[in-house]
Amino acid sequence: MKIVVLVKQVPDSGAERNLRSDDNTVDRGSANNVINEMDEYAIEEALSIQEKHGGEVVVLTMGPSGATESIRKALSMGPDSAVHVADDALHGSCAVATSKVLAAAIGQLDADLIICGAESTDGRVQVMPHMIAERLGIAALTGARKLTVDGSTLTIERQTEEGYEVVTASTPAVVSVWDTINEPRYPSFKGIMAAKKKPLETKSLADLGVDASEVGFDGATSTVVEHSKRPPRQAGNKVADSGDGGVQLVQYLSSEKFV
Amino acid sequence: MAEVLVVVEASQAGVKKVTLELLTIARELGEPSAVVLGGPGAAAAMSDKLGEYGAQKIYAAESEEIDGHLVAPKATVLANLVTSVSPAAVLLASSQEGKEIAARLAVKLDNGILTDAVGLDADGTATQVVFAGQTIVKSKVTKGIPLVTIRPNSVTPTPAAASPAVENLTVELTDKDKLAQVVNRVAEQKGSRPELTEASIVVSGGRGVGSGDNFKLVEELADLMGAAVGASRAAVDSGFYPHQFQVGQTGKTVSPQLYVALGISGAIQHRAGMQTSKTIVAVNKDEEAPIFELTDFGVVGDLFKVVPQAVEEIRKRKG
Ligand SMILES: Cc1cc2nc3c(=O)[nH]c(=O)nc-3n(C[C@H](O)[C@H](O)[C@H](O)COP(=O)(O)OP(=O)(O)OC[C@H]3O[C@@H](n4cnc5c(N)ncnc54)[C@H](O)[C@@H]3O)c2cc1C
Numbered sequence A: 001m002k003i004v005v006l007v008k009q010v011p012d013s014g015a016e017r018n019l020r021s022d023d024n025t026v027d028r029g030s031a032n033n034v035i036n037e038m039d040e041y042a043i044e045e046a047l048s049i050q051e052k053h054g055g056e057v058v059v060l061t062m063g064p065s066g067a068t069e070s071i072r073k074a075l076s077m078g079p080d081s082a083v084h085v086a087d088d089a090l091h092g093s094c095a096v097a098t099s100k101v102l103a104a105a106i107g108q109l110d111a112d113l114i115i116c117g118a119e120s121t122d123g124r125v126q127v128m129p130h131m132i133a134e135r136l137g138i139a140a141l142t143g144a145r146k147l148t149v150d151g152s153t154l155t156i157e158r159q160t161e162e163g164y165e166v167v168t169a170s171t172p173a174v175v176s177v178w179d180t181i182n183e184p185r186y187p188s189f190k191g192i193m194a195a196k197k198k199p200l201e202t203k204s205l206a207d208l209g210v211d212a213s214e215v216g217f218d219g220a221t222s223t224v225v226e227h228s229k230r231p232p233r234q235a236g237n238k239v240a241d242s243g244d245g246g247v248q249l250v251q252y253l254s255s256e257k258f259v
Numbered sequence B: 001m002a003e004v005l006v007v008v009e010a011s012q013a014g015v016k017k018v019t020l021e022l023l024t025i026a027r028e029l030g031e032p033s034a035v036v037l038g039g040p041g042a043a044a045a046m047s048d049k050l051g052e053y054g055a056q057k058i059y060a061a062e063s064e065e066i067d068g069h070l071v072a073p074k075a076t077v078l079a080n081l082v083t084s085v086s087p088a089a090v091l092l093a094s095s096q097e098g099k100e101i102a103a104r105l106a107v108k109l110d111n112g113i114l115t116d117a118v119g120l121d122a123d124g125t126a127t128q129v130v131f132a133g134q135t136i137v138k139s140k141v142t143k144g145i146p147l148v149t150i151r152p153n154s155v156t157p158t159p160a161a162a163s164p165a166v167e168n169l170t171v172e173l174t175d176k177d178k179l180a181q182v183v184n185r186v187a188e189q190k191g192s193r194p195e196l197t198e199a200s201i202v203v204s205g206g207r208g209v210g211s212g213d214n215f216k217l218v219e220e221l222a223d224l225m226g227a228a229v230g231a232s233r234a235a236v237d238s239g240f241y242p243h244q245f246q247v248g249q250t251g252k253t254v255s256p257q258l259y260v261a262l263g264i265s266g267a268i269q270h271r272a273g274m275q276t277s278k279t280i281v282a283v284n285k286d287e288e289a290p291i292f293e294l295t296d297f298g299v300v301g302d303l304f305k306v307v308p309q310a311v312e313e314i315r316k317r318k319g
């Protein structure tokens, strides 16, 4: 089984993040860039399927040249190789264009299974798995908290408001995973050393047969008109409990008509 | 006036509140038409409610095949509808399903998409709050019509009586729409609490609650206030409370009138999911806890003393 894992580099969600004032895109220059957390679970899932069923795991990233760092980190967990789609024309791409590029890259890899995170921490759009599946004409099993592979049959369990659903599809398919699915491994020292020598192929838009006018700012289907910092909340009254903290809390809630 | 399509979401209890909010917003952009995508009989049960909130028309696409697969059939039916009626905009809830339908629709129609809007102007400009609530963004679709998913609790739903006619849509699917088959739906024990993202009050517990058993205290306060229960990731990871109730970066985003944080430190990833709540109160024994930077009212104290006392006080006031 050939598994492609989608890995996005994002600004660390634990630190302050910004949009650039010149072109309203995510400021990656000043940020501490890391692997999108949910994608580590996708990598782990791919590796554990490989351990059981054999085959090959390829990491696929679309992002600026600096994303190489995250790709090497991903490789140090265990995947066999990586493809990095990097092209200056990609700057400013919207989700619709990103899905076009990723689908084209996946098409060249002849994958049986594409595993990605349920959402990215920067955009939190949760759209990529279905967009890619729609373009490739294959199934999307999204939000998996459990995935089983039996020959060419994939079965997932996904959380819903009412409980959970069991959904199946045949390969090829896209599966997006939630962080409840597994516990990602830490790269070993050996893994880190090995990652430096693993094949990492960089592809341009021309390599994928995608025209530059379809991506970036030129091809964008939506635009950020303006952005501003949200004013920080004003902290209100804080009382130390000296025996009547619960009563004081209820008094406040009652003054605001909540009780 | 131009037609605005609103994709209906329903639970066992009927039309979800977020759909009524979408109908309210849609009226600013044109004439709302509700689109019901579901199993046989889905629309009839909801038409009164949809009319009450201003749906001028109801499109009903009902089939077992819609119900039995993940979103692909819904997107196909919706894309056909958009092509035939040329609406001014399409609005969906910013739920997992809403975003997924919108994602496929965007690709099918080569149309821009905006997700997680907290507001939408008449000209289609959406407001989004990003980066853990720190940045406000205004954005627009520049290719096609506004295709926008909107967060629950972004507006107050207001009635505007209408008597919509129901128009049945023919559901024509291809094999490609039926690749992801739902083979089982398992209902889990669910009390009478409101749904987390839609609730107007959320009471959440964190690692400070200490155990799954102790979460009964959180639930007790929540039930007294008619609130939903939430949890921090630390509480979920420690097994105190199920994952679907996690609030934050990798959980649900909530924006209730009141958010009550019990034994939660207020890490940036937790804030990401609750920062836009209208009023925030907290109980935490550490007076330096960052949650207090957000609170309108904070109690520095032991939640095992403060919360039972609050529960008792509310009971007393209720008489
Ligand atoms: C990529 C990423 C995504 C994340 N996503 C999320 C997310 O979606 N949601 C989320 O919540 N977190 C998320 N986190 C984790 C987040 O960083 C924090 O670790 C987490 O929110 C801490 O939970 P907590 O406040 O319950 O626990 P702690 O930080 O341990 O805080 C417990 C608090 O309880 C107080 N306390 C203890 N005992 C008592 C008592 N008896 N009475 C009163 N107060 C008491 C303590 O003073 C302390 O402030 C994420 C982290 C990462 C890296």
Ligand SMILES: Nc1ncnc2c1ncn2[C@@H]1O[C@H](COP(=O)(O)O)[C@@H](O)[C@H]1O
Residues within 6 Å of the ligand: A006, A007, A008, A009, A036, A038, A039, A042, A060, A061, A062, A063, A098, A115, A116, A117, A118, A119, A120, A121, A123, A124, A125, A126, A127, A128, A129
């Ligand atoms: N530029 C990208 N390169 C590689 N994978 C991506 C990219 N953007 C999104 N993804 C994948 O799609 C998932 C969902 O992202 P999103 O729809 O942006 O929330 C992520 O967790 C990644 O696995």
